[in-house]
Amino acid sequence: MAKITMREAISQALMEEMDRDPAVFIMGEEVGVWGGTYAVTKGFYDKYGAARVKDTPIAENAIIGGAIGAAMVGQRPIAELMTINFGFSAMDYIINQAPKLHYMFGGQFTLPLVIRAVGGGGRQLGATHSQTPDAIFAHFPGLKVVSPGTPEDAKGLLKSAIRSNDPILFIEHATMYQVRGEVPDGEYTIPIGKSKVQRAGKDVTIVTYCKGLELSMKAADELAKQGIEVEVVDLRTLRPLDMEPVIESFKKTNRAVVVEEGWKSYGVGSEIASRIYEEAFDYVDAPIIRVAQKEVPLPYNRTLEQAALPQVADITAAVKEVLK
Amino acid sequence: MKKEQQLDLYYQMVLIRRLEERGAELYQAGKIGGFMHLYIGQEAVSTGLIAAREPRDRVITAYRDHGVALNCGISANEVMAELLGKATGMSKGKGGSMHMADTSKNMWGGHAIVGGHLPIASGFAIGDQYAGNDNITICMFGDGATNIGYFHEALNLSKTWGLRVLWVCENNQYGMGTAVNRASAVDEIRRKAEGYGMKNSEVDGMDVMKVYDAAKEALNFVRNESQPYLLEIDTYRFRGHSMGDPERYRKAEEVKKWQENDPIGIFNKQLLEKKVATAKVLDEIEARAEAEVVKAVEFAEASPEPAMAELFTDIYAD
Numbered sequence A: 001m002a003k004i005t006m007r008e009a010i011s012q013a014l015m016e017e018m019d020r021d022p023a024v025f026i027m028g029e030e031v032g033v034w035g036g037t038y039a040v041t042k043g044f045y046d047k048y049g050a051a052r053v054k055d056t057p058i059a060e061n062a063i064i065g066g067a068i069g070a071a072m073v074g075q076r077p078i079a080e081l082m083t084i085n086f087g088f089s090a091m092d093y094i095i096n097q098a099p100k101l102h103y104m105f106g107g108q109f110t111l112p113l114v115i116r117a118v119g120g121g122g123r124q125l126g127a128t129h130s131q132t133p134d135a136i137f138a139h140f141p142g143l144k145v146v147s148p149g150t151p152e153d154a155k156g157l158l159k160s161a162i163r164s165n166d167p168i169l170f171i172e173h174a175t176m177y178q179v180r181g182e183v184p185d186g187e188y189t190i191p192i193g194k195s196k197v198q199r200a201g202k203d204v205t206i207v208t209y210c211k212g213l214e215l216s217m218k219a220a221d222e223l224a225k226q227g228i229e230v231e232v233v234d235l236r237t238l239r240p241l242d243m244e245p246v247i248e249s250f251k252k253t254n255r256a257v258v259v260e261e262g263w264k265s266y267g268v269g270s271e272i273a274s275r276i277y278e279e280a281f282d283y284v285d286a287p288i289i290r291v292a293q294k295e296v297p298l299p300y301n302r303t304l305e306q307a308a309l310p311q312v313a314d315i316t317a318a319v320k321e322v323l324k
Numbered sequence B: 001m002k003k004e005q006q007l008d009l010y011y012q013m014v015l016i017r018r019l020e021e022r023g024a025e026l027y028q029a030g031k032i033g034g035f036m037h038l039y040i041g042q043e044a045v046s047t048g049l050i051a052a053r054e055p056r057d058r059v060i061t062a063y064r065d066h067g068v069a070l071n072c073g074i075s076a077n078e079v080m081a082e083l084l085g086k087a088t089g090m091s092k093g094k095g096g097s098m099h100m101a102d103t104s105k106n107m108w109g110g111h112a113i114v115g116g117h118l119p120i121a122s123g124f125a126i127g128d129q130y131a132g133n134d135n136i137t138i139c140m141f142g143d144g145a146t147n148i149g150y151f152h153e154a155l156n157l158s159k160t161w162g163l164r165v166l167w168v169c170e171n172n173q174y175g176m177g178t179a180v181n182r183a184s185a186v187d188e189i190r191r192k193a194e195g196y197g198m199k200n201s202e203v204d205g206m207d208v209m210k211v212y213d214a215a216k217e218a219l220n221f222v223r224n225e226s227q228p229y230l231l232e233i234d235t236y237r238f239r240g241h242s243m244g245d246p247e248r249y250r251k252a253e254e255v256k257k258w259q260e261n262d263p264i265g266i267f268n269k270q271l272l273e274k275k276v277a278t279a280k281v282l283d284e285i286e287a288r289a290e291a292e293v294v295k296a297v298e299f300a301e302a303s304p305e306p307a308m309a310e311l312f313t314d315i316y317a318d
């Protein structure tokens, strides 16, 4: 086991899959000469050349639409959105084309396409550049949405995504590239659509993913010192959603807090809470609490921005509340 | 142009330069956050352009907006306060570097989605056309923004509907690290207007007087003919794309070559040669700009943070 950063994990996954399959190539803004805005593809341009590491114009529709087309004719493109916010400029392709084409044409062709996108707030980038809109993408059947919270998962899930024949949106978090974690030595993949218990506990279930995992693990550490044992279930994939570990955990703890960075209304937490109520109503001992972002566009000012984003203290407070 | 106005343009250019140099230091010191894109090297563009407008003409630009804000008459105090995220900034500290606007001065922002503000600029002109006035919307954007669909939709609409928009492409040779010819099918951006039957021209953006003259001519055309126009202005950013750019995509010699063409240096020389001012007068102007920036930093540092309640204001108007 080696301890590496999220950035290295994603970079390794990309490289290993490019080495393994010549059909895999990358296209996006500043992925080549610059080395990736978040330095994930640093060195790729020199190693693989311009044909496999394509610097595109600033043209999100051409990037995603183009990747869809290339995937339809048998290549395995990895399209990069510099940030997920720029995906809104290509919304038709991401939600109205990619998820539909395989189905609508009766499965005649596949779309082995990965869209890597950087999301999340906390860097003072202002309202249009700081969003965590994962839930809206997860709304659409036909698109798979993956968003890992550890380097191990990021690497294994990205490798699976690249090998998958479906269009997959792979969401990374802008503040997590330096997060370190153990990664297995050698070749491994992690299946898409499987949630995972990241920390075992018996008192309360926290359901979360991506940045929420980082915050929840910290909250769990703090709560452990106070004698509260939290079980943290990491969704890892938002669609298809694997509720099994969540329900199993909930049947044991009977109490849950759902943590996400996006807005609460119509969000991931709403989905998880309703599913728990639907699938395990008899086990409910307390109303489920959703910890999420305040319902405002994110401001630039650092203090205000931090106040709008979910914090560790919000999670510990929510856990204590469901335990009352 | 009158002597006083020429000296005022010189003052504006130096003010932008000094304010941003100080801004860069404050960014390094952690007092400014987020993305900050400096205009250093491009000062002659917005200074010449905005000097040519009537006060009733609207200006809209991208995120590289500090200079545009100052040229439109927003105070250095407010610009600096917004950079520091203070309540006294024109966007109350909620917008930051990329979102400077003061609609009372017809500065309609700082917009951070590349190309996203171009259809909005068409919209200003639709509104003004509908109102029956002859206001012009001056829409500034980078070379990189001409490769996204927004540009093409907005230009086509403006020509089809006879909208009074002056499209201004600031060709600073790169969109982030991508040189124009690596991203655009034509490297002479103005030729893109020809596909829409739109009048266009190109001007040297390191010479503020040339920019002013070209802008005057273009604005006259737009106002009188009720037609859009695309003006391509050649320029160069001396600093990285934003703070923390590793600048692997260009050579130091290239930057140096352009820096020898410093728009402030060029204008300084012209003013001396044309005997518009003595070196002493220009020195005084520089000192005045410097003092204005010192004052702005003091003002911004002493200003309060926005109140926590501000988080929930301005979400809706009703």
Ligand SMILES: Cc1ncc(C[n+]2csc(CCOP(=O)(O)OP(=O)(O)O)c2C)c(N)n1
Binding pocket: A029, A058, A060, A082, A086, A089, B064, B112, B113, B114, B115, B141, B142, B143, B144, B145, B146, B172, B174, B175, B176, B241
């Ligand atoms: C739709 C969209 N895609 C990508 C970005 C990221 N981005 C910000 S600035 C920029 C480069 C723009 O270059 P250009 O238009 O030439 O303006 P310059 O920065 O040179 O002034 C990019 C790619 C963005 N803000 N919006």
Ligand SMILES: [Mg+2]
Binding pocket: B142, B143, B144, B170, B171, B172, B173, B174, B175, B176
């Ligand atoms: Mg540019």
